[in-house]
Amino acid sequence: EETAKSGYDHYMLKEIHEQPRALRKCLRGRVDELTGSVEVESLAGLDPESVQFVACGTSYHAALFGARLLRESGVHAQAFLASEYATAPPPISDGGLVVGVTQSGETADTLAALREARRRGVETLAMTNVVGSTAARECDRTLFIRAGPEIGVAATKTFSSQVVAANLLAGVVASGDDAREIVEALRDLPGQVQAILDDTRAAKVAETYVDSEGYFFVGRGHHYPVALEGALKMKEITYKHAEGFPAGELKHGPLALVTDETPVFAVVTGDGPEATKTVGNVKEVEARDAPVVAVTDGASDAGRFADAVLEIPETHPRVAPVLANVQLQLVAYHVAKRLGRSIDKPRNLAKSVTVE
Numbered sequence: 001e002e003t004a005k006s007g008y009d010h011y012m013l014k015e016i017h018e019q020p021r022a023l024r025k026c027l028r029g030r031v032d033e034l035t036g037s038v039e040v041e042s043l044a045g046l047d048p049e050s051v052q053f054v055a056c057g058t059s060y061h062a063a064l065f066g067a068r069l070l071r072e073s074g075v076h077a078q079a080f081l082a083s084e085y086a087t088a089p090p091p092i093s094d095g096g097l098v099v100g101v102t103q104s105g106e107t108a109d110t111l112a113a114l115r116e117a118r119r120r121g122v123e124t125l126a127m128t129n130v131v132g133s134t135a136a137r138e139c140d141r142t143l144f145i146r147a148g149p150e151i152g153v154a155a156t157k158t159f160s161s162q163v164v165a166a167n168l169l170a171g172v173v174a175s176g177d178d179a180r181e182i183v184e185a186l187r188d189l190p191g192q193v194q195a196i197l198d199d200t201r202a203a204k205v206a207e208t209y210v211d212s213e214g215y216f217f218v219g220r221g222h223h224y225p226v227a228l229e230g231a232l233k234m235k236e237i238t239y240k241h242a243e244g245f246p247a248g249e250l251k252h253g254p255l256a257l258v259t260d261e262t263p264v265f266a267v268v269t270g271d272g273p274e275a276t277k278t279v280g281n282v283k284e285v286e287a288r289d290a291p292v293v294a295v296t297d298g299a300s301d302a303g304r305f306a307d308a309v310l311e312i313p314e315t316h317p318r319v320a321p322v323l324a325n326v327q328l329q330l331v332a333y334h335v336a337k338r339l340g341r342s343i344d345k346p347r348n349l350a351k352s353v354t355v356e
């Protein structure tokens, strides 16, 4: 087992470090930098009228991101928690597509939602890591994320690969004016992830805040799923209370929980209106004495109001969530390590949830 960890203390850390390679594999042969076109053989001819994503846990966060990308390009798209989808199957038009996002391809709730779609005669697509999985076998189409085996219960590299795969799907069904910039950003992404891994301050931040009462994560737009994912990773492996919110929701309740004992991780990139609003939220929590950790590319002045900064390189907004999330993966890992948790096999959790 030690050999399989290649010198890393945990599979989770090994898998975090495998991300540059995994992302290169996800992209290989699928994008043309010159034209900005995306070509995935298994998606040939795909032109859905509307798209419903179904998924659980981390994969649901990638699904939320994917639905947003499609909506940005004018495609009617929504993401559903697979366990809720079946309770009232949402209507879908003829020519619709249901996308199951599932690392394992074996998650019972996601399979049930995909089967419900097939029962209604809707085309299905499995976005999965596992060739030969049930989802891959049962769906009409597959989009393999090619992340390689993930042993740690906490999904890390597969989330990053799902976000990239969501970009590929969006590139196929709804390519926009900035297609070339997106493809260039995807090309640069593995190197940028490596740069973070080589020079992150996440361990230092974890050390500073390891004794905190709880952790909050906020993000807006493309970074809303990252806020959810940052919190899920933190609670899953540290057993500490953590919650993620869309930054704009803070004032609608969660702000009451914010104290000097609850660091708030704010993901802010660019200097557009979304960033300005999130910086406004950062000021609000700072005024309540909460420690603020800005995960930022430095384009806005979020860092000025923060107690600590986790830097990420500048890139296209559709790609930035991967970079921000790598920093949050590392913070969760180091907090869990300091607390002596069972990082690769957290209590009560299984890698693949095969019962509904």
Ligand code: AGP
Pocket (backbone or CB within 6 Å): 056, 057, 058, 059, 101, 102, 103, 104, 105, 106, 107, 110, 153, 154, 155, 156, 236, 350, 351, 352, 353
């Ligand atoms: C993430 O760290 C969890 N292990 C969990 O939320 C997971 O993403 C979820 O169970 C879905 O699994 P899947 O991607 O294999 O369908």
